[in-house]
Amino acid sequence: MDLVLTEEQELLQQTVRDFVARRSSLRRIRGLRDTRDADGFSRDLWREMARLGWVGIVLPEEHGGLGLGYLELMGVMEELGRGLMPEPMISTVLLGANAILLGGSEPQRREHLPAVARGERLLAVAYQEAHSRHDPHHVETRAERAGGGWGLRGEKIQVLDGHVADRLVVSARTAGDAHAADGITLFLVRPDAAGVAIERQSRLDGRNAALVRLDDVRVDADAVVGEVNQGGTLLARLLDRATAGLTAEMLGSMSAAFEMTVEYLKTRKQFGVPIGSFQALKHRAAKVFVELELARSAVMHAHRMLDERRDDASVARAVSIAKARCSDAFMLVGDEGVQMHGGIGMTDEHDIGFFLKRARAAEMTFGDAAWHRHRVAGLDGY
Amino acid sequence: MADVETFREETRRWLVAHAPASMYAPLTDPDDVCWGGRKARYPADVKQWLDVMAERGWTAPTWPREYGGGGLTKQEAKVLAEEIAKLRLRPPLTGFGLSMIGPLLLQEGSEELKREHIPPIVRGQIRWCQGYSEPGAGSDLAGLQTRAVRDGDSFIVNGQKVWTSYADKADWMFLLVRTDPEAPKHSGITFLLMDMETPGVSVRPIRLISGASPFCETFLTDVRVPARNVVGRVNGGWLIAKALLGHERTMIADVFKSRDDKEKLRALARRHLGEDGGRIADPVIRDRLAQLEMDQACLDLTLARARDGAKAGHKPGPESSIFKYYGTELNQRRRSLAMEVLGPNALGWEGPGFADDELRMTRDWLRSRGNTIEGGTSEIQLNIIAKRVLGLPD
Numbered sequence: 001m002d003l004v005l006t007e008e009q010e011l012l013q014q015t016v017r018d019f020v021a022r023r024s025s026l027r028r029i030r031g032l033r034d035t036r037d038a039d040g041f042s043r044d045l046w047r048e049m050a051r052l053g054w055v056g057i058v059l060p061e062e063h064g065g066l067g068l069g070y071l072e073l074m075g076v077m078e079e080l081g082r083g084l085m086p087e088p089m090i091s092t093v094l095l096g097a098n099a100i101l102l103g104g105s106e107p108q109r110r111e112h113l114p115a116v117a118r119g120e121r122l123l124a125v126a127y128q129e130a131h132s133r134h135d136p137h138h139v140e141t142r143a144e145r146a147g148g149g150w151g152l153r154g155e156k157i158q159v160l161d162g163h164v165a166d167r168l169v170v171s172a173r174t175a176g177d178a179h180a181a182d183g184i185t186l187f188l189v190r191p192d193a194a195g196v197a198i199e200r201q202s203r204l205d206g207r208n209a210a211l212v213r214l215d216d217v218r219v220d221a222d223a224v225v226g227e228v229n230q231g232g233t234l235l236a237r238l239l240d241r242a243t244a245g246l247t248a249e250m251l252g253s254m255s256a257a258f259e260m261t262v263e264y265l266k267t268r269k270q271f272g273v274p275i276g277s278f279q280a281l282k283h284r285a286a287k288v289f290v291e292l293e294l295a296r297s298a299v300m301h302a303h304r305m306l307d308e309r310r311d312d313a314s315v316a317r318a319v320s321i322a323k324a325r326c327s328d329a330f331m332l333v334g335d336e337g338v339q340m341h342g343g344i345g346m347t348d349e350h351d352i353g354f355f356l357k358r359a360r361a362a363e364m365t366f367g368d369a370a371w372h373r374h375r376v377a378g379l380d381g382y
Numbered sequence: 383m384a385d386v387e388t389f390r391e392e393t394r395r396w397l398v399a400h401a402p403a404s405m406y407a408p409l410t411d412p413d414d415v416c417w418g419g420r421k422a423r424y425p426a427d428v429k430q431w432l433d434v435m436a437e438r439g440w441t442a443p444t445w446p447r448e449y450g451g452g453g454l455t456k457q458e459a460k461v462l463a464e465e466i467a468k469l470r471l472r473p474p475l476t477g478f479g480l481s482m483i484g485p486l487l488l489q490e491g492s493e494e495l496k497r498e499h500i501p502p503i504v505r506g507q508i509r510w511c512q513g514y515s516e517p518g519a520g521s522d523l524a525g526l527q528t529r530a531v532r533d534g535d536s537f538i539v540n541g542q543k544v545w546t547s548y549a550d551k552a553d554w555m556f557l558l559v560r561t562d563p564e565a566p567k568h569s570g571i572t573f574l575l576m577d578m579e580t581p582g583v584s585v586r587p588i589r590l591i592s593g594a595s596p597f598c599e600t601f602l603t604d605v606r607v608p609a610r611n612v613v614g615r616v617n618g619g620w621l622i623a624k625a626l627l628g629h630e631r632t633m634i635a636d637v638f639k640s641r642d643d644k645e646k647l648r649a650l651a652r653r654h655l656g657e658d659g660g661r662i663a664d665p666v667i668r669d670r671l672a673q674l675e676m677d678q679a680c681l682d683l684t685l686a687r688a689r690d691g692a693k694a695g696h697k698p699g700p701e702s703s704i705f706k707y708y709g710t711e712l713n714q715r716r717r718s719l720a721m722e723v724l725g726p727n728a729l730g731w732e733g734p735g736f737a738d739d740e741l742r743m744t745r746d747w748l749r750s751r752g753n754t755i756e757g758g759t760s761e762i763q764l765n766i767i768a769k770r771v772l773g774l775p776d
Contacts, residue, residue, distance in 0.1 A: 002690035003683065262772050277775045282768035289767055290704050297683035321676045373672035382648050382662050382671070 050119025096123020
């Protein structure tokens with residue numbers, strides 16, 4: 001597969017771009033934050049995105065999806081990223097639906113995937129813990145056999161869209177010590193089950209996350225997603241898909257922030273001339289542009305590897321290269337964006353700060369750059 | 383497709399039948415490169431390899447047969463290159479003739495110039511050098527001062543060129559001269575071909591901080607060059623020079639794409655820093671090595687994306703500036719990291735107590751400092767991106 005978008009893919013992306021420009025705006029994002037909106041996103045927009053097919057874009061047609069590829073998804077995510085849209089693509093589709101698609105039983109797929117594709121069911125994957133930092137295989141939450149089912153006990157942090165999810169996918173340790181990749185099992189949990197306490201968290205980027213406490217939560221045996229003790233591999237697979245989608249979103253966000261900054265360089269005048277005529281700023285802007293180009297190549301490659309159905313290690317490597325690159329590049333764009341905007345860039349009134357905050361949040365989501373470098377070095381055997 | 387496979391089969395058989403056994407080896411020493419030229423003295427097997435390939439036109443596979451080229455289609459040339467790579471055969475001939483002036487003459491040169499210059503390039507008989515930079519014209523290349531004054535059917539050239547790679551070994555030079563000092567600086571420049579044996583040409587090698595170097599200064603005193611050696615129009619040389627510069631930048635970026643380097647640096651780190659459960663023991667160096675390799679991967683992917691885009695009919699952008707800027711910075715980081723991995727062993731200049739590969743790495747590090755200067759400095763590349771892509775004002 002060549003590293004170039006087809007006409008159809010470009011057309012789809014343009015459609016999403018128009019939709020985002022027409023239906024969303026940074027003012028809306030600001031409003032969600034300032035009004036402390038209960039959902040933190042728009043259910044109307046979400047249903048409309050589902051109607052247009054984007055929510056189910058990578059889900060198979062037999063489960064109500066469009067059955068398209070990750071390069072198509074990349075275009076959607078990039079445009080949502082341009083608008084900093086908080087609608088729950090990553091939590092519901094890339095994490096939750098993928099957990100069920102890649103690991104779930106046929107009844108689980110039939111029950112949840114069509115509802116997800118219709119925009120009627122929200123999912124969240126609760127995997128991160130207070131001591132896990134970036135390692136998804138560090139799991140202290142325990143699940144023990146109880147009657148014919150399981151009892152779950154533990155606490156998950158920063159569960160994306162956990163406050164609105166209709167179902168949670170929870171990682172829990174069923175064997176081995178806290179760091180082992182083996183011995184992890186994924187469970188489907190109802191948020192209204194006895195012993196589940198969900199508390200919304202407030203993050204710097206305004207994106208939606210929640211604490212999920214599990215106090216002897218009882219689930220049936222058929223709540224297991226995939227195989228008992230084999231959830232670590234499944235978790236890594238769905239996290240790689242979600243991470244790919246996140247890098248595309250980041251690419252869109254950083255492109256928008258950079259365009260905003262270049263525009264400012266052309267219009268802001270000091271000493272009687274546009275500040276973009278100063279070589280000190282020109283060179284820094286040009287360096288950021290180079291980083292963006294490299295990031296785009298890495299992101300496209302990661303999505304291509306998924307579409308070519310490469311083996312897990314090759315996908316993991318490509319995704320980690322993209323995530324490391326995007327983490328660093330987005331932070332650079334955010335830092336430089338604020339610096340080049342000068343004083344106005346430090347004000348809450350200006351939008352550039354939203355991108356800087358999102359850069360930091362996205363960097364820390366699914367592993368920062370250093371963690372992905374560590375992962376690639378491991379995959380490459382050094 | 384059947385035709386391609388037949389061609390592949392025939393090509394492979396022909397290569398195996400004609401390549402001397404000693405040519406099945408990657409180039410490790412820069413001195414082993416076959417540059418051709420009147421002054422070249424090469425071992426018999428190198429000469430034999432050059433001659434059989436040149437006879438078939440396969441030193442310049444896609445050039446027209448009428449000038450001695452191979453007359454292959456792009457696809458056939460790709461197959462040939464792939465087969466040569468698979469057999470790990472050395473390139474029979476390298477140089478500015480094949481990579482720069484030859485393609486330019488085929489595109490812009492008069493019939494007379496093509497007939498005179500292309501066949502000797504294909505056969506490796508004439509080696510070329512490039513006379514662009516001057517002591518007063520580096521980044522501001524168009525500010526060049528070497529004068530060429532018309533005298534009958536000749537130009538009389540006076541001035542000085544600097545950073546002329548291999549001028550001491552080359553037979554001909556393509557150079558930029560000022561033919562109209564009154565015109566705006568870009569409009570008074572002419573592109574000339576000059577025989578280095580013409581009276582008035584003298585060459586002095588330049589020693590770099592890394593020791594020996596291919597660079598020279600070239601002094602031109604009343605050098606008489608026939609007017610028919612002008613490529614393009616008199617005073618129209620800048621456009622031609624610019625076309626060649628983009629090519630040079632991509633070439634420089636490509637040079638740093640060395641697969642072997644990756645393994646070498648990993649092995650070096652294991653040797654000097656030890657291992658811990660299969661990992662390079664020093665976590666800081668390990669992280670920086672991973673960063674370097676991942677950055678290289680991103681650059682490679684961007685090169686591939688540019689190629690795929692061109693294939694799909696996208697207009698070429700300022701890619702050559704991105705590649706030149708990033709590829710050279712990356713190479714410098716790689717060479718610096720090698721020094722840090724070597725530690726005190728990085729300090730050797732020559733003689734006992736230092737391994738040959740360590741000595742070479744030290745020289746390579748010093749030499750790499752020039753990568754961001756030659757072929758348009760990093761700052762010039764950033765200027766180009768700021769202006770042509772971002773549209774930032776002057």
